Amino acid sequence: MRPVQRATRCVSRSLAAARAARPSSSSLEVGRPLAKAFHTVSLRQSPPSPEALLKNSSNPALSFPCLDALDAKSALLSARSLESGPEPSYTTGHHEQFHCDEPLLLDWGGVLPQFEIAYETWGRLNADRSNAILLHTGLSASSHAHSTAANPKPGWWEKFIGPGCPVDTDKYFVICTNVIGGCYGSTGPSTIDPSDGKRYATRFPILTLDDMVRAQFRLLDSLGIQKLYASVGSSMGGMQSLAAGVLFPERIGRIVSISGCARSHPYSIAMRHTQRQVLMMDPNWARGFYYDSIPPHSGMKLAREIATVTYRSGPEWEKRFGRKRADSRKQPALCPDFLIETYLDHAGEKFCLEYDPNSLLYVSKAMDLFDLGIEQQTQTKQRRAENEANIARGTAFLGTSDATCTLTLPAKPYEEQPSVTNSLPALDQSVADQRGAAHADEPPQDLVAGLSPLKDHPVLVMGVASDILFPAWQQREIAECLRAAGNTAVQHIELGEDLSLFGHDTFLLDLKHIGGAVEKFLH
Secondary structure (H helix, E strand, O other), rough: OOHHHHHHHHHHHHHHHHOOOOOHHHHHOOOOHHHHHHHHHHHHOOOOOHHHHHHOOOOOOOHHHHHHHHEEEHHHHHHOOOOOOOOOOOOOOOEEEEEOOOOEEEEOOOEOOOOOEEEEEEEEOOOOOOEEEEEEEEOOOOOOOOOOOOOOOOOOOOHHHEEEEEEEEOOOOEEEEOOHHHHOOOOEEEEEEOOOEEHHHHOOOOOHHHHHHOOOHHHHOOOOOOOEEEEEEEEEHHHHHHHHHHHHHHHHHEEEEEOOOOOOOHHHHHHHHHHHHHHHHHHHHHHHHOOOOOOOOOHHHHHHHHHHHHOOOHHHHHHHHOOOOOOOOOOOOOOEEEEHHHHHHHHHHHHOOOHHHHHHHHHHHHHHHHHHHHHHHHHHHHHHHHHHHHHOOOOOOOOOHHHHOOOOOOOOOOOOOOOHHHHHHHOOOHHOOOOOHHHHOOHHHHHHOOHHHHHOOEEEEEEEEEOOOOOHHHHHHHHHHHHOOOOOOEEEEEEOOOOOOOOOHHHHHHHHHHHHOOOOOOO
């Protein structure tokens, strides 16, 4: 019997004995106040023992099956063979593998001496290789966007891809990759570092979405694809789709960005920060070196629950769950009790061993760092040029970044300003630009200049009014900046709450409105 079960049974027996030993109400002194009994107990000179507490408690201790389940999972994972480690393989089935021996310099100074990209394809590449579509994924998605003969499992965009579907494989050759930093076959923190034969873990260098895109274009080079018919993506993929156009404007024809943004804003950064914090504070995370031990499944579960809150909308949950409890006949519990709580608990439990925790940290941080503003682009180009020069001179050590070793917390934490409104006129232009289109009459010029490489590209930008993670004003900002940069081929579509209450997840679910618009734009 497990220790938790033995302890629970002991507590139950002690409580039963305590109840049996209590005098009946008729044997109590007539008129003796119940409060007097409690007061007498509180005047003891020494702290009561656990046994005494159980014996004299007025109420039984609550049970915590949700915590028992976490203990049971830890025990199960601990029992796995140490030869392979308890860390799952994370595989989603058969995929193609691209190996690159040419080093990849990353935006923040790190270097991958070699790397691999997991990818899958659908359709057929035409003779002049002009019908390829690069499909970018969300944060935790694999390359398996659609089923294949080698892997018949339904993909994450199964109904959107295929013959006669919005992304028509009778016309287009579709390529989807697992991003570098991920864990579904592409090089990431769980990959073996070729320099020492050990997993990278948190020795893996900091990534950006631009780094991911550069790696993808190495794959395209290997396939002989010089120009894409289209770059398509949703959520983080929508950000990558824009980044691909900015980095390689001459190699892309059309661009589709759904429920994305041109740079990350404070709310989404804050939500991802919270997820990383609960994950990193799981003792099993061990600063990233958990691969031969118990993975931080508790932190991953909580991180996923927080993320799930942002993926859907309040009105949809009101319709699905309301204030219903799992069992209204039972006493309320501190473990999942309301239907919405059980839904979140299930979502977290399902995900906690499906994705590498370190990949979640690195990829989500890359999303936070995303900024297509011209100032950020200029700084990145300068930093990359300096790092390339240092590598050429032999004064930089491949695979390291000084920034990772010198980070310190601010000496003084941020304090709320007395009046933000009154301080706005004093802000410099770069700070004012970062306020975003939601708070300015004109689109931020920093983004207008940053998106100018896309001025000649047909671009479809889609947003959803019920999306709280990537609010619809962020897609409006993209469209306004592109138009201000001179693009006359921008299509902006916003689905109101009358069309979709699915929030951020609409791009996964709404075949009619999302799929229909994509199909029309690609044709």
